[in-house]
């Protein structure tokens with residue numbers, strides 16, 4: 353938690369004022385029993401009505417002031433705590449944005465969500481509680497003891513017996529409950545993971561009639577959390593009656609011994625009443641203190657989980673080349689030199705010994721079976737991962753030497769799985785280039801063969817895309833993703849199996865338009881269909897992470913067995929169809 357303290361600094365003033373107000377509020381609360389004792393001993397016992405009115409009014413005033421201070425202290429504490437929470441969430445999000453896919457896999461998306469929301473909320477709550485209690489508890493304890501002893505020091509012996517019993521019982525309960533807090537955060541991660549999978553995969557779940565199975569899975573995770581929560585609450589619910597019992601027994605003891613002391617004339621009735629109130633304040637302050645000791649380790653666990661994320665150093669780092677000189681004047685080309693790459697934890701490399709050059713003005717296609725390593729090659733150009741050995745050069749510069757932002761600014765990338773964002777169609781295309789004019793957006797959509805279906809939508813380019821692009825078809829989604837990349841007018845285009853959901857006619861139109869538009873760019877196009885790669889300037893055939901063929905369609909038909917097999921299998925399929 354200490355390490356997160358720097359995020360509390362901007363809200364130091366509200367925090368300090370909150371503590372100050374709590375201080376005065378506690379003083380007021382300590383003063384009230386003495387006023388009451390005066391009313392009883394001087395006003396009631398002596399029958400002095402004006403004194404009762406005067407002191408009663410005074411008590412009311414002190415109560416109002418204490419109330420006002422409580423409201424102000426709470427407001428300032430929540431301002432400080434929520435400001436702190438917001439800043440930590442922002443920092444965490446900004447840090448996670450710098451992660452390569454490596455780090456995402458390391459923590460897991462669901463856990464990242466839990467940590468950014470639930471864990472930070474836990475710390476925020478505890479911080480607020482600390483602001484409120486850190487002065488109140490010691491002040492009430494010390495002030496309460498001083499006042500109680502000043503009223504009757506011998507009667508205070510009751511507290512000498514009661515307080516240790518109280519402290520030991522709470523600590524025993526806390527020791528059992530604390531380890532469960534760590535478990536509950538882990539269970540929360542799991543619940544989020546299942547929920548996320550179920551919400552994103554709802555169509556698959558329904559199509560395979562697995563709703564009951566998934567409900568069961570969710571129910572199980574939910575039950576796990578419930579069980580732990582119940583166990584924690586069992587301890588907690590044991591704590592409250594136990595505390596009340598100790599407090600009530602202490603009151604009985606105070607009244608018993610106090611009665612004897614009134615008899616002997618050592619204490620007055622009003623003082624005894626005040627003594628009881630001070631005893632209660634002392635016990636409550638101890639309760640508050642122990643609550644803090646329970647809550648702080650809980651927040652500590654959450655802080656540990658947050659720090660764990662903030663401590664991750666992304667393996668993909670910005671290159672040293674300054675952003676201004678990063679954009680090379682060299683022709684737009686991509687070169688792989690003896691590149692080998694293994695995913696973290698994988699036994700075999702995903703791609704081995706890859707060397708090829710994709711030149712400006714050319715379309716280089718990559719074809720191969722599933723899992724052959726096609727997307728991996730594009731991942732290495734985008735620097736989602738870095739090569740284990742060898743070099744990837746973009747415009748003659750090793751990508752590791754470039755600032756990641758400058759590198760990606762030169763690339764129009766269409767991922768294998770199209771992702772759209774909530775907003776209009778125009779917003780989604782403009783995502784590729786914030787400065788794009790309406791005309792440029794229309795042109796990109798036209799080339800991507802999206803203009804026709806957009807014009808048929810009621811609001812055209814202003815039509816809304818719902819969450820995850822669920823209100824457009826797979827092929828339409830792909831075309832919008834292509835338009836988004838094209839609107840960048842980038843020197844390099846990477847298309848990862850981006851035509852897979854298009855019919856043959858649209859695929860052919862798109863390729864024709866694309867080759868016209870990308871005459872001055874280097875294009876790398878991953879594809880499964882032979883018809884898509886047929887006219888590419890060069891075709892790379894990948895098999896099990898290795899290049900097994902390189903050349904034009906004609907050349908490969910003569911030299912590459914794997915390519916011939918792919919062509920033969922697809923032709924058969926088409927013939928059969």
Ligand SMILES: Nc1ncnc2c1ncn2[C@@H]1O[C@H](COP(=O)(O)OP(=O)(O)OP(=O)(O)O)[C@@H](O)[C@H]1O
Nearest residue numbers: 695696698702720721722723724725726727728729
């Ligand atoms: N994030 C990852 N972590 C670990 N292994 C991965 C990861 N992504 C891919 N792989 C593995 O690397 C290999 C190459 O995967 P890649 O996605 O590059 O194949 P691909 O040729 O694009 O396949 P497809 O055509 O099915 O998309 C596969 O064996 C795959 O299991």
